[in-house]
Amino acid sequence: MLKNDLLLRTARGESTERTPVWLMRQAGRVLPEYRAVRMNAGGFIEMVKNPEFAAEVTIQPVTILGVDAAIIFSDILVVPEAMGLPYKMVEAMGPWFEHTIATEADLARIHVSDGSEIKYVADAIALTKKNLDHAVPLIGFAGAPWTLFAYMVEGKGSKTFSKAKQLLYTNPTLAHQLLQMITDTTIAYIKTQVAAGVNLIQLFDSWAGVLSPMQYNEFSIEYIKQITDAITTVPTTVFAKGAFFARASLNKLSCNVVGLDWNMDIAESKVLLANKVLQGNADPCLLYADEATIVQQTEKMLHDFGPSGHIANLGHGLYPDLEKSKVKLFVDTVKAYRHGSK
Amino acid sequence: MLKNDLLLRTARGESTERTPVWLMRQAGRVLPEYRAVRMNAGGFIEMVKNPEFAAEVTIQPVTILGVDAAIIFSDILVVPEAMGLPYKMVEAMGPWFEHTIATEADLARIHVSDGSEIKYVADAIALTKKNLDHAVPLIGFAGAPWTLFAYMVEGKGSKTFSKAKQLLYTNPTLAHQLLQMITDTTIAYIKTQVAAGVNLIQLFDSWAGVLSPMQYNEFSIEYIKQITDAITTVPTTVFAKGAFFARASLNKLSCNVVGLDWNMDIAESKVLLANKVLQGNADPCLLYADEATIVQQTEKMLHDFGPSGHIANLGHGLYPDLEKSKVKLFVDTVKAYRHGSK
Numbered sequence: 001m002l003k004n005d006l007l008l009r010t011a012r013g014e015s016t017e018r019t020p021v022w023l024m025r026q027a028g029r030v031l032p033e034y035r036a037v038r039m040n041a042g043g044f045i046e047m048v049k050n051p052e053f054a055a056e057v058t059i060q061p062v063t064i065l066g067v068d069a070a071i072i073f074s075d076i077l078v079v080p081e082a083m084g085l086p087y088k089m090v091e092a093m094g095p096w097f098e099h100t101i102a103t104e105a106d107l108a109r110i111h112v113s114d115g116s117e118i119k120y121v122a123d124a125i126a127l128t129k130k131n132l133d134h135a136v137p138l139i140g141f142a143g144a145p146w147t148l149f150a151y152m153v154e155g156k157g158s159k160t161f162s163k164a165k166q167l168l169y170t171n172p173t174l175a176h177q178l179l180q181m182i183t184d185t186t187i188a189y190i191k192t193q194v195a196a197g198v199n200l201i202q203l204f205d206s207w208a209g210v211l212s213p214m215q216y217n218e219f220s221i222e223y224i225k226q227i228t229d230a231i232t233t234v235p236t237t238v239f240a241k242g243a244f245f246a247r248a249s250l251n252k253l254s255c256n257v258v259g260l261d262w263n264m265d266i267a268e269s270k271v272l273l274a275n276k277v278l279q280g281n282a283d284p285c286l287l288y289a290d291e292a293t294i295v296q297q298t299e300k301m302l303h304d305f306g307p308s309g310h311i312a313n314l315g316h317g318l319y320p321d322l323e324k325s326k327v328k329l330f331v332d333t334v335k336a337y338r339h340g341s342k
Numbered sequence: 343m344l345k346n347d348l349l350l351r352t353a354r355g356e357s358t359e360r361t362p363v364w365l366m367r368q369a370g371r372v373l374p375e376y377r378a379v380r381m382n383a384g385g386f387i388e389m390v391k392n393p394e395f396a397a398e399v400t401i402q403p404v405t406i407l408g409v410d411a412a413i414i415f416s417d418i419l420v421v422p423e424a425m426g427l428p429y430k431m432v433e434a435m436g437p438w439f440e441h442t443i444a445t446e447a448d449l450a451r452i453h454v455s456d457g458s459e460i461k462y463v464a465d466a467i468a469l470t471k472k473n474l475d476h477a478v479p480l481i482g483f484a485g486a487p488w489t490l491f492a493y494m495v496e497g498k499g500s501k502t503f504s505k506a507k508q509l510l511y512t513n514p515t516l517a518h519q520l521l522q523m524i525t526d527t528t529i530a531y532i533k534t535q536v537a538a539g540v541n542l543i544q545l546f547d548s549w550a551g552v553l554s555p556m557q558y559n560e561f562s563i564e565y566i567k568q569i570t571d572a573i574t575t576v577p578t579t580v581f582a583k584g585a586f587f588a589r590a591s592l593n594k595l596s597c598n599v600v601g602l603d604w605n606m607d608i609a610e611s612k613v614l615l616a617n618k619v620l621q622g623n624a625d626p627c628l629l630y631a632d633e634a635t636i637v638q639q640t641e642k643m644l645h646d647f648g649p650s651g652h653i654a655n656l657g658h659g660l661y662p663d664l665e666k667s668k669v670k671l672f673v674d675t676v677k678a679y680r681h682g683s684k
Contacts, residue, residue: 159501160626160627160658160661162626162627162630162661162663165625165627165630166627166630168627169627169628169630169631169635170630170631170632209584209605211605212604212605212625213605213607215625242551242605244586244587244605245586245605245606245607262554263551263553263554263555263584263586263587264587265555265587283507283554283557284502284504285504285507285508285510285511286511288504288507288508288511288512289511289512290512293511316502319502319504321504
């Protein structure tokens with residue numbers, strides 16, 4: 001049914017004629033075409049909540065960069081908002097929550113959502129699917145519970161998330177209650193995405209790296225497991241940024257794919273994650289280099305991952321100031337590469 | 343000569359009667375006594391440049407917390423300043439450089455320093471040594487070349503240091519020239535610290551974690567090695583925050599001690615760093631917990647590291663909002679613990 005299903009076949013562990021490629025934040029500021037839509041929409045959250053705008057920028061990188069998958073343009077923080085914690089995007093600061101969770105009383109003011117408050121995402125998915133016309137798979141996504149918890153407790157981005165971590169130590173019961181509410185909401189929300197037509201789900205645990213291995217098992221992996229166990233009809237990817245220490249634990253989950261950041265050695269990760277297809281892991285800063293270096297290091301990465309079980313991507317989202325032509329060179333290099341030819 | 347030389351004996355690999363303990367950022371805002379001096383001095387940089395203030399706050403944690411070592415109150419960014427790049431500490435933002443390094447012309451405007459511009463640190467060390475009266479060892483320190491490079495190119499703190507990393511890709515020759523200038527200055531500077539009386543040197547590679555393993559070897563380890571090879575009269579510690587991937591490389595350096603952050607599994611680190619004494623690695627957020635949890639998890643850490651080859655510390659600096667009494671409980675727990683008794 002899909003004209004290009006390389007990503008899905010690779011995610012399911014099948015051998016494919018070449019390595020599929022897409023980019024985290026491919027629908028983003030690196031494309032002048034995205035910036036034009038954003039100016040027209042009036043802002044980031046306005047784009048997220050408007051299915052026409054969201055569908056348009058979701059499809060842009062498929063057309064402009066030639067990637068093998070689209071990922072629905074949205075934000076992980078729509079889940080806290082659906083649960084009763086709205087947020088704003090503040091220029092040069094990022095997300096900011098007026099209300100945060102610190103006590104049982106705060107918890108009583110939020111609720112488990114069935115996803116109905118986030119219907120605009122399902123609408124954007126349905127419209128994108130129609131306009132994509134089966135060209136490539138559409139990826140849906142959600143934040144992992146720990147990462148959403150971190151924002152809901154801290155109230156904003158942080159280098160250390162020390163306030164969020166403090167709650168794990170001072171009131172683990174409350175922390176588990178909140179994590180369970182986030183998990184239940186996320187499962188319901190992902191099911192609305194699947195029903196609307198996404199072909200694969202990626203969980204982003206963006207702040208995995210601030211936890212100790214013991215805390216990560218208790219406060220993150222346990223909840224990711226509930227989600228990957230609950231999503232059985234489409235393949236799933238877990239990207240736990242910075243959680244090098246959790247690779248053996250991630251290998252035991254029922255997800256199909258694990259994302260790697262650029263810190264993680266490829267050969268070592270192939271051993272620790274032997275059950276999983278791997279996604280990643282070029283340094284986004286590689287795309288600042290000259291063309292010869294981009295091609296050479298991208299080909300080295302493809303060689304190191306090998307001919308199967310790999311989805312090419314960066315180890316993090318694209319940085320907004322990268323040049324579109326260099327981003328496209330990365331995509332083109334992956335698409336031109338044939339394993340065994342070098 | 344020192345009344346308490348536990349830290350030095352442990353750093354040299356000798357067995358000791360108990361595990362020594364000190365804390366990164368122990369001379370800092372967690373102590374009300376420090377905040378009083380800072381208010382009196384007028385600011386952070388003013389304290390750094392005034393030997394009386396610096397000596398006073400250096401000794402405070404020895405008296406107040408009972409730690410087994412003092413660490414000279416200073417800042418890693420005095421080295422860029424000595425080379426010709428002055429900086430300011432901006433409230434809620436951190437360090438900020440008016441001029442940064444981007445081109446060969448920028449490099450021509452700075453110089454390798456012999457440490458004479460930073461004589462106030464040697465003066466603070468001499469005064470601290472006198473006032474400490476041989477109570478405990480005094481630790482000197484410097485930033486690792488990559489971390490100083492990151493600030494000198496980026497101009498301020500950053501989550502990604504993408505501008506600094508960009509230079510590694512776009513002009514590696516210039517990057518190596520700057521790293522060599524920083525390294526030469528750092529060796530001269532550390533020698534002034536040793537001459538003034540410090541008993542051990544710690545190198546802080548605070549931004550190690552943003553590099554790929556390959557880049558870390560090329561742009562950081564090579565320069566750390568020059569420094570640890572040049573410092574032969576006192577023991578040396580390397581703390582490369584986030585460089586989990588570099589543990590096997592760090593094990594080959596001539597340093598005595600390697601610092602671990604709280605992400606790094608203790609048992610695994612003991613294998614990867616078999617030649618080294620290890621320092622760390624409690625999560626600073628543990629000190630937000632109740633007293634029973636602090637004692638229990640600190641004792642677990644001590645048990646896991648074992649009776650020798652370990653210097654107790656956190657895996658990062660103290661956070662300013664921690665309670666002094668809980669910080670002291672961590673120190674007291676280490677000092678009361680006897681291996682084999684539990």
